[in-house]
Amino acid sequence: MTTTYAALLRGINVGGSRKVPMADLRTLMTGLGYDGVRTYLQSGQAVFACAHGDEESLAAELASAIEGHFGFAVDVIVRDHAYLAAVADNCPFPAAELEAKQLHVTYLSAPVTAERFSEIDRDAHLPEEFRLGDRALYLYAPNGLGRSKLAETLSRPRFGKGLTATTRNWNTVVKLVEMTRG
The missing domain is CATH 3.30.70.1280 (SP0830-like domains)
Structure with a gap:
């Protein structure tokens, strides 16, 4: 198949x-x-x-x-x-109400636990927020990724050795779902 x-x-x-x-x-x-x-x-x-x-x-x-x-x-x-469709469908943020530059998904090569991010003071980064999914991290950055302090805090070194992480904006997330649809 x-x-x-x-x-x-x-x-x-x-x-x-x-x-x-x-x-x-x-x-x-x-x-x-x-x-x-x-x-x-x-x-x-x-x-x-x-x-x-x-x-x-x-x-x-x-x-x-x-x-x-x-x-x-x-x-x-x-x-x-x-998997790509599930990531889009399970977005914990109101994707339809946001601009694509405000919402990003970091695809991960393996699952991560919330414990890895436990020392992050989430309130200090508001209104920016992140949520973990299955081998994915969702990031809401209302001023875009380039200006996001939370994105900087969540950067690759936090993921650790042996774990690949790559981020895409919401437009790309949706386009990849469309392109992979059989």
Whole structure:
């Protein structure tokens, strides 16, 4: 059975470094045997169909291929349509009432516990808020991610070694659900 996935690449095409042209990424992924490869924006989203593997093995396969082809390591998270749709459906914030720049999802390579964030003084960051989901962290930042003090506090070092985290705005979250719909 073929499953449709989204691959989320962390930290590419930002500030002129770690360039991964989307046309080259599509060619590379097609060469791996993935079907219907499409990309979204230049910031590291690709949608593909595949009949073999699971999310973790596909992420490892793609990360290895990217490093071999482009010469640098890239963290990759792969999620199927059902998971992406569940993330959107289970958003704890009123997504339909917010601007896309105010709502973000950080996709995580593994589950995290609330304990990891227990020392954060949530009241000190209001009106910004975050909530944990299943391998996802939802962030409401009313002034956008670039100005968010809470986003800075929640930054990658907090996630720890061996855990990949990559953030997308709500427009991208919704678009990936649409693109992976069979």
